[in-house]
Amino acid sequence: MITMTYREAVRSGLQQALRSDERVFLMGEDVGRYGGAFACSRGLLAEFGPERIRDTPLSESAFVGAGIGAALGGMRPIVEVMTVNFSLLALDQIVNNAATLRHMSGGQLSVPLIVRMATGAGRQLAAQHSHSFEAWYAHVPGLTVLAPATNQDARGMLLASLSEPDPVIIFEHAMLYPQEAEVDEQAPPADIRRACIRKEGRDVTLITYGGSLGKTLTAAEELEPLGIEAEVIDLRVLRPLDTAAILLSISKTHRAVIVDEGWRTGSLAAEISARIMEGAFYELDAPVARICSAEVPIPYAKHMEDAALPQAATIVQVVQQLCATKD
């Protein structure tokens, strides 16, 4: 176990991937000389050279599509789209090619592609640079969508994705990169099927992922002295959702709150709420609540950005209200 940042954990994963399989290469804007917009790939150019650490032009559609093509051609590309904001420019390639080619070709092709991108708000980058489109990607059949929230997962889920024969999209919340924690570099690739209970509790289930895990755990701690024991589920895998884990927890707590940085309407939280409706309606003592981002382009000013995003204080407040309703 060594202490490292989330960014270093990603780098460690990339490094191991590149060392262990020569079909692996990394490509994206500024992954090479610059060292990655978030410094995740710093040093990799020196170790692996420009053929395997490829700086691309600003051409999201072309280089993501080229990743798909290279995967078809027998490589194991890891494509870094700098942030989810720019991934809109590559969405056609991801939806209509990466996710679709296998089924549409009658099972002839497969696309073992990893696309990594930073996501989320919180750094005062304003409306065009603060998106959370995880829910959109989680909507698309053919994709596996991951959201590592811990440093161990940042490394382990990347490595697990490498053995997948189909496209995997990995969301790294930009606020997590400086997060320090112990990482076991000897650990096997992470499980990428299951959600994980990060804190046990019996009064309410808090369901979250990615950049919101920290806030949710903080809220859960603050709820303890108020007499509410919250169970915190880190979804980890956004597609396919681990519905069983959610329902199991609710069969114990009978209450649930979903914390999701996406805009409320059409959020991933909506999907989770709907699944709980379908799978645990009779278990519920109160309606499932969602805490999401306000429905507004995320503003630059700190106090306004804070007001737009889910915060621990809001979670505490909503949970308290919810637990006050006794059935």
Next chain:
Amino acid sequence: MITMTYREAVRSGLQQALRSDERVFLMGEDVGRYGGAFACSRGLLAEFGPERIRDTPLSESAFVGAGIGAALGGMRPIVEVMTVNFSLLALDQIVNNAATLRHMSGGQLSVPLIVRMATGAGRQLAAQHSHSFEAWYAHVPGLTVLAPATNQDARGMLLASLSEPDPVIIFEHAMLYPQEAEVDEQAPPADIRRACIRKEGRDVTLITYGGSLGKTLTAAEELEPLGIEAEVIDLRVLRPLDTAAILLSISKTHRAVIVDEGWRTGSLAAEISARIMEGAFYELDAPVARICSAEVPIPYAKHMEDAALPQAATIVQVVQQLCATKD
């Protein structure tokens, strides 16, 4: 009242828009000489000339962005993106410019733009040409999203959108274009805030929109002799959702089924289910059910495409099951 097809109703709306306001122009691939991929604009080039009926190159991002720019410049552009499938290429412009410019500029700008597109499956066009991304657009603050399901609405909602100072996205389900019905061309612009009850009933609320309205009404009819009176809500407006209309109906029926051609996970149906959870949990006698498309790239072969999409028979079956659970 005259009988016309949905496509003719769209054309009638376009015509009136172009006649009544000289700032209005129509632009898109093949809207001019070809007459529109779905023949919605046939004849308009002859009446309004090439300055106002503009054929564009295959450049979805540029011509949608140009529509935004033209709106900023004082025009009232109606941009036709041939189908929602190609709109992915223009999504960056819609999300990061059209939807965002007003708020991000501190209220200085507004973007009175209409983007029309055909949506949906059912014509055996296979995976890349059968998408339903209404839910994605309905996720984005700053957009108004409409889904006219009737011929009157096809015309009236387009005209209503013209007086909006902010961007409106209109989804025309491609299966509806040949639909014949009476249209009142003297009617005022349609209401674009409210959902509409297309059939009253007291046993269950069926919530749907666009291309699924017909199937849902058929199912509702088939349910009558089985002793189930279904109320059918046509959402019409996908953003902002008319939650009040949904909750009101459920306070009467206490049961709801949502029919939505989008893929199930992350569908608009999920959002509606979540809103019912939040707003009418204590009114429900049974969990809300969703009938959506199977989570698969839509296949070409007719029997497979049919199997992938919501069908009236499935609706009947699910509603029957749901109504069998008495609380």
Next chain:
Amino acid sequence: MADGKIVNLSGLSRDHAWALLRQMLLIRRIEEKSAELYTIGKIHGFLHLYIGEEAVAVGAMQALQPDDEIVSTYREHGHAIARGMSPASVMAEMYGKANGCSRGRGGSMHLFDVGLRFYGGNAIVGGGLPLAVGLGLANKLQGRTRVTACFFGDGAVDEGEFHESLNLATLWKLPVLFLCENNRYAMGTGLERHQSQTDIQAKAQAYSLRGEAVDGMDVLAVEAATTRAVEAIRAGGGPFLLEARTYRFRAHSMYDPELYRDKAEVEQWKKRCPVENFAATLRAAALLTEDDLKELEAGVVAQVAEAVAAAETGPWEPIEDLLKDVHTPAAGSTSRSNTLAEAHQASAVGQLPQRRLAAP
């Protein structure tokens, strides 16, 4: 030749000439039959015919080796056939039958054959170009001398992906042949109304790329130009933009009422029919007799009939297979990947909840 051009036939063997003619004829007849089958409701969805453009696919494929890759568009029957896909597997696909090359899931716009290294069949205009760049990159990274040939239309040249792909391929010196089939129309929009610079091959300069235009109605010219281009690519010089100037004789798709072009223009181009003119050239050069042609034609007609029969009698994919192949099941049944595929499957299937089992 009908248009009076002099063709250099020196070095053209009878066998090769016949093969070219046979392939063009086969494509022509398959397309005609498809149109007919569409009209009587055997083929559905979109159907984009290649009639008039046969010389491009047939000429170009001659220059490619079995392990080269092909990426194509929704107007790809010609490319598929010229690459060697069996008419039966193409026709069955258009019928939506499980013996179709894509199990009936793709239809006319999505022909795939991984054995022939035929990577589809892409219905998003411009969407295939980045794939070709990636296939080229894989070849380069693995030190293979394969060439990836990417077919696309003049309309695709308008899309941003054209620009991004050519830049990327040239920058990285990738072995990709960008082959633009300029048939002068993007659906109903004429070239001069969708491109400000109508000399497509000249756009190569914007990328420091080699470009050339060739008469796309002349199969030998296309073969020669493609051969040169492919040689240059294989020699390590990076990509090549080849513009084949051609014309589609039929409507854009079966939905198109062709309001946007004059019949006279179409008739003018039909005089340059690549099939008829090549046959005439061969006859003039005594490489083909009237009887030979009849025999060829008869063979082709038989092939088409066989294809239709295969499509007619082919099985439908069982509905239970709907979710199959959304994800790849892993080779070993106990592997993690397999469970991920299963997890996807499970997640995709929703059910109504059970009544509360435990007390609150």
Next chain:
Amino acid sequence: MADGKIVNLSGLSRDHAWALLRQMLLIRRIEEKSAELYTIGKIHGFLHLYIGEEAVAVGAMQALQPDDEIVSTYREHGHAIARGMSPASVMAEMYGKANGCSRGRGGSMHLFDVGLRFYGGNAIVGGGLPLAVGLGLANKLQGRTRVTACFFGDGAVDEGEFHESLNLATLWKLPVLFLCENNRYAMGTGLERHQSQTDIQAKAQAYSLRGEAVDGMDVLAVEAATTRAVEAIRAGGGPFLLEARTYRFRAHSMYDPELYRDKAEVEQWKKRCPVENFAATLRAAALLTEDDLKELEAGVVAQVAEAVAAAETGPWEPIEDLLKDVHTPAAGSTSRSNTLAEAHQASAVGQLPQRRLAAP
């Protein structure tokens, strides 16, 4: 001049020369101050400095009229200031204050001023080009003689939107000036590693568009070239691609450790500093004395101080206004539009449900 170039100053008035110098100096000092304020935590988010490139914005703006439009990028402080935006409103915006030009919602990357026809401040690389095309289209359709000037970097040239926008603007002969600020880097990627053809203005040919390159370190050259380009556009000839060759002296953003370029290269370019060299030129031509310069500098420093004061004392936007301006309230309070805006607002706010009111 420091780099020994001979500048033609004939016809240059002292007033105009001073105005150019004052603006460049103002931009330089605002940028330096911004960097300082960023370091001490007054400015947040991304901050992209224009230092080194001042001659481009200042030179180009001289050619534009008050009713011309400007579309810019996230590196746009220079354009905003040169267009006449008050340093206070720019600085307050960077502070996130409500007296900022965008009410503090945009920050450094999103300066807007509709009065100055300054349309932002776009942080998606290439995202501004289609907007400029549309503004140009509106001008053309309304018979106005305005020109839309669109600034973008060499990196934006890689994006598909560059290609699509230039084609569209040329095809439709729209009055748009595409002004590429080629500073030789897209973030950390040097020009020759992101473009296969590094002569950007030469790409104009791919669109039958007029293109020209100009020394972007020379404010007079930029002014002259832009004036010619704008005249040609106003004369009805359609768009123009002007490439200003320049260099950024600072890091890409405040996050950038500049691992990708040599200090020596930067030092070399700094010798061509547009501000210092222009001042030197004016002194050499006796259009400026040492004292004049000091006075100018003092004026600029005072302006910057005022701007900082305005930002420091400016109010924060109230949190209650968070959802304001997502939609436009209609002019008349009873109008339908207003209710749609209200419906959006209502829909955006979720609440917990009431207990069941009616029996089942």
